[in-house]
Amino acid sequence: MNGVPLAGYLGLALFMFSTGVVGVLVRRNPIVIFMCIELMLNAVNLTFVAFARYRVQALPDDPVLAQSQTMAGQMMVVFVMAVAAAEVAVGLGIIMAIYRLRHNIDIDDMNILKG
């Protein structure tokens, strides 16, 4: 997509990331917090893809290496997705477990452990 600056993608990603970060700070619902974290991960994914698309020419003129570097970013995205899936499974499991125990998942009600 010629004409679109790399900074555009990066800026969007950064904005999404920041929004996710703010979401973690301001929300009390752990599911929403978790969604915000997913938002952060996706922002990073976008960054990876954008970099993969735009940034490899800066490196030496070895085509194999260049391709390998191009692919690295995409590979990251693939694995992040896998990791996100595993995290979601476990994370939601934890939330369920807590809900079963106390019928409330408000994050601000959880501070038995402190001090």
Added chain:
Amino acid sequence: MDSSAIWIVIALPILGFLVQSLGGGLIVKAVGEAKSKSILGFLAVAPIALAFIIGAMITTKVGAGPATVVTGPSWIQIAGFSIPFEWIVDPLSMTMVLIITGIGSLIHLYATGYMAKEKDYARFFTYLNLFIAAMLILVLGNNLALLFMGWEGVGLCSYLLIGFWYKDTANARAANKAFIVNRIGDWGLVLGLFLIVCVVLDVVPKETRLLSYDVILPALKTALVAKPALATSIGLLLFVGAAGKSAQFPLYVWLPDAMAGPTPVSALIHAATMVTSGVVLLNRMHVVFECSPVASVVVACVGAFTALYGALIAFGQTDIKKILAYSTVSQLGFMFIGCGVGAYWTGMFHVTTHAFFKALLFLGAGAVIHAMAHDQDVRNYGGLSKYLKITFATMLVGFLAIAGFPFLSGFFSKESILGAALSGNQAVIDGVNYGAICGWVGLAVAFLTAAYMTRMMLLTFGGKTERWRTIEPNHDAHGDHHGLDKDHKPHEVGATMWVPLAVLAVLSAVGGLVLNGKFEEWLYPQGLAVLPKVAEHASNLQMYSMIVAFGGMAFGAAIYWRGLPASQGWDETKWSSIRLAQRDQFGFDSLTTDLSVTGGAELSKFLDSTVEHTVTSGRALASATSGAGGVMKFLQTGFVRWYAMVMLIGVVAFIGYFALAIHGGAN
């Protein structure tokens, strides 16, 4: 008897001490308490008497030549510094040996009677024998370290004997006071010793016996003649020590309190022997003082002031032993005048005569106290001459001797001191003859002495009123004696007690006549080390002396002939302010005691509660740290969102730091 027999002299009292301390209990157990006393008494007196005999035999061999030094094993022996056990046999030490063992054995004998009803008989004689041993070490030791050992040893025995009746806390306090005040003196003495070591080492660098008299006296002479300032330092430091032991102002405060001890102790330790150690020290170290007019003047003036001060206070006392104690303080002042004006032997002369008559007076007072069921207040006495004839007679001799009655011992010794002071010109700074001033002061004190002694004698023995009949009997603290009932008559003491009195009375009477004029030749055959000889006699002095003696007695008699004036009676509110001030030592004792004891305690408590409690114990630091821990505990809120926020703050800080770093000197 050879000089090396001096070992026996020292060993005998030590032996007595060991026998009494280790075997005392066994003997009591073996033969029963009553019987044991005669055995223990004999075992206590015999070594001292024997020591006296041997001492006397050695003395006859002591000539005018250089002192004999009997060396034994070493005490402290390190590279470059050694202190052997070594004894000096010379006129000075032998004079003291004779006084100590002679008077000592008499007082021991007296004490066997005086303490007869005491349970802790063995303990008493343990201490007493130990005292004789320590005193002998003090005078016989050929180095300052041994002198110091004896010095502290006699202090210890003094402490133990003052606190002999330990159940009364006041006695214990008096004992502590004596020891501690003496320690203040020791502070000076020790520093003086150190200074001497350093000075001597400069002169004789190869020498290791840096405190032995035969080494240091010549060395000091060499070193100090040209350095009067150094001599002054050493002299003053030594004098601090001497003043502590010999109860000179301002360190006299312990001596009156020391009267808490049994009366034989007061006689032996606090009148005849121990308190004169200071004079002995000054005689030993006269080289130093000869080189320093300033130190000499200080010695003389402090002596004169003490003499005056003690005499004045004596007027205000009602306790017979206290009167005698202040009298001792005063007389010690005389001795220091003698030493201060460069006539060291006159000091020793007075030491000797004073030992006779003051021991006599104390023992006599003891007899009175014994008869009065341990009541010591002269206001409760009166008319006792009728009942205590021997006591009265002997004490009268002692009284006349101290008052300066012509041709008794005190007359001669006092006169020689005053003569030296008035005629000498050693204690002179910038043309002012302080020695002479001290001499005139001394003459005035002689007047006062006669007066207050008259007061004491008349209140005790004189008058018709037997005041003890009207007074509530005084039950003493240690409770070994019955109170004196109204019907009871005071009893004369037994033979063990009056025989010593008689002997001492004879000595007091003739001692002066015999010894007058002999001390200079005896102690200083070669003359002084640096200074010229001092004349002992001043013109008209004998006449002045007689006048003040008789004047004083007359003055005293005029007031007290009829008995106790109301102005000094039991109702102390009627006392005149001067008399009250005299009673209270012009406020000096309470002032110093308050300042030092209370002040010291307050300061210590303050340090304890501030520095010790908070700083050095680490409390301040610990509570600060734990406070910080509390803050961190508070920050650990337990809320996820808070943690996330802290994390994010950290994140921003990190990236912010890097963002700034890239501009501010990346690479």
Added chain:
Amino acid sequence: MLSMLVLLPIIAGIVLGLAPIKKAPVAAAIGIFVSLVTLGIGLAILAGFQADSAQLQLTERFSWIASLGIDYHLAVDGLSIWLVVLTGLLSAIAVGYGALNITSDLKRFMACVLMLEGAILGSFLSLDLVLFFTFFELTLLPMWVMITTWGGPNRAKAAVKFVAFTFGGSVFMLIGIFALAYLHFNTTGRWSFDVIDIQGTVANGTLWAKFPEAQSWIFWFFAVAFLVKAPCFPLHGWISDTYAESPIVGPILSSAMVKLGSYGLLRFCLPLFPEAVKANASLLAGLAVVGIVYGAMIAAVQKDIRRLLAYSTVSHMGFVLLGIFSLTHIGMVGGALQQISHGVGAALLFLLVGYLIKRKGTADLREFGGLKASLPILSTMFLIGMLGSVGLPGLNGFVGEFLSLLGAFQAGYIHVVVAAFGVVVAAVYLLYMFQQVFYGPSREEGAAVKDLRAPEFVLAGILLALVVIGGLQPNLFTKQTEASLGAVRGMVLEEVNRRPVYGKFPAPKPKPTMQVVG
């Protein structure tokens, strides 16, 4: 020989601690036996000790951690010989006291005492810095167990304070040790933690010539550890609580343990940091003097007799430090002697205080009074011990103090004037203590307390005899140490290349040079 001396009590302690011994008398017997054997070995070493030499004797050296040059290196010389005997003696006394008085878990108590003994002995005999540090720290553990198990009501606080202070000091020493070893490595290209090696490099001047600025702080890092242990004002904060809360055996053994402080200064600080020592000697002597007077003053207002004696330890150890830092022969001998004297004297007093506490069930001075009547023997012993502590000539406290002060005076320290005054204050608090306990009207209700039993008398009697012997024949205790002290003094004061070097002594007898230093 030395290994046996060190390891026997430690191993015996561990075995005793682990062994399933149920009967207290058996444990007591084993403890007494081991401690006596240890003491016997110590005495044998003393008997075979070559007195005139500064040489290290009975050296045992094996490589421990080769890559760092850390060795297992034990040896004895004049600095340590008497401390070794003292430790053996006090441990035997402590074991004896424990056997008589400890009722709960005697087995573990014996194990503690023996391990503490071994650790102290190990510290005195180690010449490798790391080995020394190990033993130095190892002393904490048994002491800690002793306080927490048999201690008073505030034992927890006291124990942590003790550990924290001591560890706080020594952790800096740890930095110092490794820094010093590194500098030595940098100078010679060889890792070594051995005092002998490092001192050799110091003596020929190469080490500090290369790193002149490091000397001062490394010196202080070492010194702090030792000053805490010593205990020197203002680092003495642990001693009061420790002494008051631990069982009375604690202070008895601690009387040997605090000597680790002064010994450490002599063994490590002086030879290894000569210039820093010279520069700071006056300051340290000043601290010692403050300690003497301050300790005495604080002691004077204590209510607890053990605290009083604890502060008296501060005061008395001040004389040791003053003597050492006078850097004169007389002063150093005095300091070294005072170590032994105080060890014996303080142990005696604490032992007797232990007897007193056992009889009265309290250590509060105000609760005592008039005990002289019912306890004549105890009071007499206490009196002599107290007088020894006061520094009465003829008893052992005097000689060390006198020589320390004299040495300091020779060195031109004006603070001696103040320090000598500490002796006055010492009399104040000690006499006050004696008066409170033994004088005054009797405060006993009911049955009178009983005087010493025979075994109690023997324990105290041994120490008492030493108090008297030490006062009359101090040579017995100084003649072994003088040569070593002379060498140490030379290591500090001599010019760089003329400094004595460990292991290379043709050992000139210490010259009686007594010039005023400083």
Added chain:
Amino acid sequence: MDAFNFPIPSIEVAAVLPMAIVALTGVLALVTEILKKKKTNDRVITVTLVGLIVAAISLGLQLAEPRIDTLNDMVIRDRFSVCTQLFIVISAAIAVLFSDGYLREKRISFGEFYPLITWASVGAMMMTATTNLLIVFLGVEVLSVALYVLAGLSRREEKSEESAMKYFLLGAFASGFLLYGIAMVYGATGSLNLESIAGVWVRHDPTQQGLILMGVALLLIGLGFKSSLVPFHQWTPDVYQGAPTNVTAFMATGAKVGAFAALYRFLDSVTALGSIVLPLLCTVAVLTIVVGNVAALKQQDIKRILGYSSISHAGYVLVAMIVNFKSLANGMDTVLWYLISYVVMSMGAFAVVSFIASSGKESTKLADLNGLAKRSPFLAWSLLIFMLSLAGFPPTAGFWGKAFILRDAYVHGYLWLAVVIALNSIVSVFYYYKIAAAAFVSTDQERFPKMSKGLVGACTICVAAILGGFVFFQPIISFLGSR
């Protein structure tokens, strides 16, 4: 199109074998657990332990081998990775050893614990054996996800679930930053390999420098979270307290080793940025040490204290890395020794603490240790030795660890950091003391359960390792391949 025909990378089996063994052990254990008939987990444990021991042996045999880069340079076998992997395996094995009795007393019968902890170990092992950021990330996630689950293992306890939740949310949050950092580095260098950073940095290309710096910062944050460096430490005490004790034990040891290993690799690759990174690292190290120690003072819960203590130890390790920053390989002995000694002493401490759990209840207040000395002198004395080691007293392995950090700090001109550590060591004495002392307070309560053989075994191993580590320092460090 042929350009995408990447060759199959070479595979050095030895390098991945330990990880493979551990992962397979987990699978086997899971299968055993599923197939088990009896109520006991004995077989699962046997399988797990055997697998871990085999893995340990395979690591032990590789100790002195030369470096291998394999699998497209994603896996490195060098001395550091082998040693740290060995530590992780040891940590997991000891945790497994004492878990059975603990879980039984806690009434947690999930046999899945054993496969999960082995897989967590795999994650930690991956972190140590790579400089590839993708593998680091995956390692972190494998480790973390397993630990999230394990933290919530005690399903009946609110605190366990709460700790799982906190750990999970904050952990995922931190992975976000880590990942973003990886993206930055990738953007700058085009590579996922840490080793490419240095080469790019020296070009001073402004389009790259900003990315690298931000990337480095964010990576540091992500790894700092795992190693619980201040200010990313706050989860530590909460999670340590809430999670089941055996899980906490592994979290504090095995997982920490992995985190530190990753941090080590990371720092090793940013030496070129030293002048920028070091001041920050120093600040972080000091803060970590101080906060960890000072905050521990006021705690009443043993596991919390140990949590704060682990924070402070993280600071010490960081110091060890900082002072050797210019050439981390030279400081490897220090770091490795500190890690292994920390693993055994911390593991031992948690093992003893696990003994408190009894009949489904577990309260880990200090007072709950009272009476331990009476109930089991062995455990009480073991605890004392662990505390001594944590505080750095001789004669324990912890002493050498601390001593070498102090030495390295001085040698490399960071005397002031050594002093900070020294001062904080003094502070630490107070709380270690509290724990040890609590065990020796005697009460007559018989609260403690039956002692399991596994617990005794675990404690024995730890005690032996600590004391032996002090005496036999030389042979051990030689065995670990020191030059």
Added chain:
Amino acid sequence: MDALKITPELLLFGAAAGLAAIAAVGVVAFNNAIRSALCLVVNFFVLAFLYFTLNAEMLGVTQIVVYTGAIMVLFLFVIMLLNLGSPEALEEKRDWKRPAGLAIGALFFATIGSQILMPLMKITTVSSRDDFGGPQAIGRTLFSQYAFPFEAVSVLLLIGIVGSILLAKRRMS
């Protein structure tokens, strides 16, 4: 800056990016968890679209399948299951953490933005081959060079499975 020309592509990107940003804000801003989730779905869709614009077709597809199709459904499922859909279920309080979070988030945005966006503003040309994101390329790479992480992820997913079973199963002991 001069290189930046307004092109249709840019406009299209701008629109998509705006939508994505709005959706992202929506995730955070909606009180209702379901609305947040739906916003997230929108966001993910737009991201998939953006992947297509970057020629990463395979990733775009995967994004839709995995994220939107699986993960978000799981989210919604849990939300429904726990009955957290209504705003009353979990009332969001307005406390000081909101502005603080916003401020710090903005600071974060600004700092990173200043460091990475400014220097990269000029780059508008792509550098990789256009077919770099096809399934073939992905597959070849994944199974050759990325075999190890691929295996590692299998462990991770196994943990996910075992873990979620463990956490969700009713039998607690």
